[in-house]
Amino acid sequence: MHEIVTLQLGHRANYLATHFWNTQESYFDYGASEEPLTIDHDVHFRAGQGPRGEDTYTPRTLIYDLKGGFGGLRKWGGLYDQGDIDPSSQNLWDGSVVKQQDTPISQSAYQKALDEGLDQPPKLSSQTVRYWSDFSRVFYHPRSIIQINDYELGSTIVPFEKWDCGEELFSKLDKDHDLLDRDIRPWAEECDQMQAIQIFASADDAWGGFASRYVEYLRDEYGKTPLWFWGLEEQAGQGQRAKQSIRTVNIARSLQAISTLASMYIPLAVPSYAPAYIGFDPSSQWHVSGLMSMAVESVTLPSRQKAGSVRRGLLGDLEAALNANGNQRIAELQCSVLDPPTQHSDRRTEASQAANDDRIAGGPMQQLVYEDEMEQARSSLDMSFSTGEISATALSLRQWEKSNHVFGKMESIRGVPWEGHVMNDEDEANSRKRRRLASLPTVERYFNPLPYPLLDSFPEILQGGGSSSKAAAIYGSLSTTSQMSNRTKGLQNMVSRMVDVVEREALSNGLGEIAEAYEEGWDSGSDDDSD
Numbered sequence: 001m002h003e004i005v006t007l008q009l010g011h012r013a014n015y016l017a018t019h020f021w022n023t024q025e026s027y028f029d030y031g032a033s034e035e036p037l038t039i040d041h042d043v044h045f046r047a048g049q050g051p052r053g054e055d056t057y058t059p060r061t062l063i064y065d066l067k068g069g070f071g072g073l074r075k076w077g078g079l080y081d082q083g084d085i086d087p088s089s090q091n092l093w094d095g096s097v098v099k100q101q102d103t104p105i106s107q108s109a110y111q112k113a114l115d116e117g118l119d120q121p122p123k124l125s126s127q128t129v130r131y132w133s134d135f136s137r138v139f140y141h142p143r144s145i146i147q148i149n150d151y152e153l154g155s156t157i158v159p160f161e162k163w164d165c166g167e168e169l170f171s172k173l174d175k176d177h178d179l180l181d182r183d184i185r186p187w188a189e190e191c192d193q194m195q196a197i198q199i200f201a202s203a204d205d206a207w208g209g210f211a212s213r214y215v216e217y218l219r220d221e222y223g224k225t226p227l228w229f230w231g232l233e234e235q236a237g238q239g240q241r242a243k244q245s246i247r248t249v250n251i252a253r254s255l256q257a258i259s260t261l262a263s264m265y266i267p268l269a270v271p272s273y274a275p276a277y278i279g280f281d282p283s284s285q286w287h288v289s290g291l292m293s294m295a296v297e298s299v300t301l302p303s304r305q306k307a308g309s310v311r312r313g314l315l316g317d318l319e320a321a322l323n324a325n326g327n328q329r330i331a332e333l334q335c336s337v338l339d340p341p342t343q344h345s346d347r348r349t350e351a352s353q354a355a356n357d358d359r360i361a362g363g364p365m366q367q368l369v370y371e372d373e374m375e376q377a378r379s380s381l382d383m384s385f386s387t388g389e390i391s392a393t394a395l396s397l398r399q400w401e402k403s404n405h406v407f408g409k410m411e412s413i414r415g416v417p418w419e420g421h422v423m424n425d426e427d428e429a430n431s432r433k434r435r436r437l438a439s440l441p442t443v444e445r446y447f448n449p450l451p452y453p454l455l456d457s458f459p460e461i462l463q464g465g466g467s468s469s470k471a472a473a474i475y476g477s478l479s480t481t482s483q484m485s486n487r488t489k490g491l492q493n494m495v496s497r498m499v500d501v502v503e504r505e506a507l508s509n510g511l512g513e514i515a516e517a518y519e520e521g522w523d524s525g526s527d528d529d530s531d
Contacts, residue, residue: 002195006061009201019293038309071131072107108134126284166209196226196315203231204247208254235270256510280461295335298476321444334381338473405482415451415473485518
């Protein structure tokens with residue numbers, strides 16, 4: 001069934017993943033629909049049974065968070081509710097027991113409305129979303145909920161922010177419990193044919209260190225399984241200077257340690273430039289994660305397609321297109337919204353209008369076979385989620401594109417009619433062969449008529465559609481480019497002044513080797529010869 005097992009490491013990662021799971025849940029067809037969906041739900045969900053024998057269908061995921069990070073979510077709530085169990089009743093001690101218990105965090109009004117089955121739950125806002133669980137629409141298996149009690153969310157006394165803290169925490173937990181045996185292996189053994197493991201984690205705090213050790217163990221255990229890492233980063237320039245330095249070093253260490261082991265490493269940072277149709281609050285994790293999820297969910301959509309419907313691209317297939325040379329595992333995520341958000345009832349009309357968007361490769365404004373195929377690969381979308389975005393103006397973006405070499409690229413266009421955009425197998429094979437012979441970038445393109453759903457749990461960050469908007473057409477892409485060399489070298493120069501002498505050489509050399517992988521086999525032509 002080509003299952004994907006997901007790991008969610010940290011509070012910010014859980015915000016992103018909650019949007020992701022809400023979107024997956026929205027694809028379930030609970031009644032007769034006009035058009036059958038092409039989503040294979042078994043890729044991300046598992047069938048099971050509740051305590052009373054009822055059938056359940058829950059995400060195939062592991063959710064790690066610190067004490068206090070789960071909000072009003074209960075480990076045994078929802079489908080697996082076992083009622084209130086008094087711990088003292090299970091204690092072997094027959095003496096007196098003094099019970100100390102933190103005040104439980106109350107459910108959000110939105111969650112209460114969902115539990116009561118109300119058709120119109122209260123509208124969410126940045127003020128009412130306190131935790132990622134406040135806007136979750138999905139029931140989780142109790143095995144998915146893993147609270148780490150060694151640290152408390154938001155603690156200023158013992159903050160969970162330095163990379164070494166994450167490494168030490170993983171070593172301690174693994175020594176006590178053997179995390180792979182306790183957490184990962186039961187999920188992996190349920191899979192008929194595991195397609196990949198995907199990890200959402202913040203890369204600029206201690207979770208980066210925790211994730212690096214986790215990835216190391218996963219690579220040893222599942223050597224041939226694609227392993228995709230989505231590394232979240234805070235907005236640049238936020239917070240005190242000392243905090244910024246810690247985050248920068250954490251990012252460098254995560255990049256150096258994880259990108260060499262993961263199949264793909266995709267940085268996820270707040271875009272430094274957003275088009276006029278995007279209005280979001282960079283200080284709201286609900287907003288930021290919603291924007292990121294719109295791009296992440298769209299570019300990975302081909303991996304959960306039913307066979308024989310639209311073109312399917314497993315994560316291993318996407319990896320092959322992106323890492324064509326074998327040593328370029330860091331990809332840049334870009335995204336554009338092709339049309340204003342639309343009502344489902346108007347989807348076909350608006351989708352036809354979106355199909356005329358000249359940003360679609362192969363659309364009416366462009367030929368399917370470009371006269372300049374390098375320009376096709378270089379085409380830039382409206383938002384970049386990579387770190388160190390160079391510019392915020394269209395002019396400088398064009399200048400950046402001219403000096404940027406693309407090694408591999410995949411594009412996912414959704415919510416528009418695909419007729420006239422898709423090549424048949426023979427033309428596709430010929431195009432791929434011609435590109436390879438001409439040393440041109442590998443470009444794989446996927447179309448899907450299914451638009452991105454704008455749920456009531458999704459923030460209203462798309463301007464022009466109004467509160468009644470239900471869906472949007474999305475153009476997303478992943479690419480490996482020479483620009484990663486410049487970004488890695490910039491990071492290398494910064495951290496060389498921030499770390500001690502003992503660590504400086506190893507970290508600097510590791511980043512230098514990563515940068516070199518994005519320089520091989522091409523000439524930027526930027527150096528002018530002087531006579």
